[in-house]
Amino acid sequence: MIALVVATVLLHGVVRIGPTTPVCRVGVPCDKPAAGVMLRFTRAGTTVTAKTDSQGRYRAVLSPGSWTIRASRGMSIRPAAFVVPRVQTASRNFTIDTGIR
Numbered sequence: 001m002i003a004l005v006v007a008t009v010l011l012h013g014v015v016r017i018g019p020t021t022p023v024c025r026v027g028v029p030c031d032k033p034a035a036g037v038m039l040r041f042t043r044a045g046t047t048v049t050a051k052t053d054s055q056g057r058y059r060a061v062l063s064p065g066s067w068t069i070r071a072s073r074g075m076s077i078r079p080a081a082f083v084v085p086r087v088q089t090a091s092r093n094f095t096i097d098t099g100i101r
Contacts, residue, residue, distance in 0.1 A: 008061050010089040015039070015056045017074055017096040032056075034096050038072035075099035 018031025033056030041048045041060055050060040064086040071077040074096035082092055 008063055009084050009087060010059060011062050011084055011092055012057070012059045012089065013091050013093040015052050015058060015071070015077075015094045015096060017056075017098055019098060019100050022100055031095070034071070034073065034094075037074075037096065039094075040070045040072075041067050042070070043067045069094065071096050073098075 015034040015037060016031045017034035017037070018029075020030060020032055024030035033054070034052050035054045035056060037052045037056075039050045039052065039058055039060070041050070041062055043063070043065055046063075048060050048062055050058045052058045062084050064084050066081065066083050068081045069077055069079075071094075076097045078095050078097070084090060084092075
């Protein structure tokens with residue numbers, strides 16, 4: 001049996017930010033793509049940054065294992081901690097809370 005060793009993983013996904021208004025209405029989106037947000041991934045003293053595009057999409061090359069993330073905008077990002085699996089590519093979406101209430 002041959003063991004698969006994955007040194008890095010291409011992590012990609014979409015980041016959305018919201019709420020965008022103090023009152024959300026039925027049938028009207030209360031969040032939007034988080035365009036131009038700098039993401040900071042951290043693991044065991046290593047930091048990797050990525051910037052979202054106009055549609056909130058990002059790509060980052062990370063090693064497998066447990067990571068945390070911070071965003072340059074908003075009050076918090078969820079999930080704030082996550083695991084990168086031992087695969088070649090993985091998808092993970094994030095949501096930024098603006099704090100608008």
